[in-house]
Amino acid sequence: MTDECPHCYARVIAKADGECPACHRNIRDLTGTDPTRTQATLLHGAKLPPFCCDCGAPTDRYVKVKSTMGGPGGSNQKALWGALAMLCSFSLGLLLMGALRREQLSKRPNDVAVIHMPQCEPCGSVRRPAPIRVDTEQLALTFVVHREFKAHLGEGTASEK
Numbered sequence: 001m002t003d004e005c006p007h008c009y010a011r012v013i014a015k016a017d018g019e020c021p022a023c024h025r026n027i028r029d030l031t032g033t034d035p036t037r038t039q040a041t042l043l044h045g046a047k048l049p050p051f052c053c054d055c056g057a058p059t060d061r062y063v064k065v066k067s068t069m070g071g072p073g074g075s076n077q078k079a080l081w082g083a084l085a086m087l088c089s090f091s092l093g094l095l096l097m098g099a100l101r102r103e104q105l106s107k108r109p110n111d112v113a114v115i116h117m118p119q120c121e122p123c124g125s126v127r128r129p130a131p132i133r134v135d136t137e138q139l140a141l142t143f144v145v146h147r148e149f150k151a152h153l154g155e156g157t158a159s160e161k
């Protein structure tokens with residue numbers, strides 16, 4: 001059972017008193033939070049519906065968001081997983097890993113996740129969409145988006161983690 005933290009949008013298992021382990025704010029305290037926002041995890045190359053990710057209004061304007069793996073959004077947890085994966089790669093044997101790696105490389109030429117994020121003009125002038133988390137394994141970017149936009153997300157996107 002996980003909750004979505006209304007402050008940092010991480011999916012967390014809150015402590016008994018409601019404290020978010022990621023940002024240490026209380027998930028039951030909604031002060032200063034925006035109830036229209038939620039997080040969505042989008043896979044590399046995902047086809048996204050023509051609705052602004054920031055306000056949910058219909059738009060045909062798409063913004064290219066590119067994220068090199070290991071770039072912004074990496075968390076401590078990520079580093080931990082990275083270390084674990086590294087350990088595994090050694091214990092499982094480099095041969096197997098090499099084969100896997102080759103297969104992954106063929107799918108992701110530059111280790112870059114590219115998402116064409118729908119965003120209307122007014123929202124675009126405020127800020128560019130930027131992922132809050134990057135999943136190097138699944139080549140997925142997690143964004144904080146408008147609930148309306150998330151509601152339009154169809155198949156082919158991992159909207160829940």
Ligand SMILES: [Zn+2]
Pocket residue numbers: 005006007008009010020021022023024025
């Ligand atoms: Zn939090």
Ligand SMILES: [Zn+2]
Pocket residue numbers: 052053054055056057119120121122123124
């Ligand atoms: Zn908008």
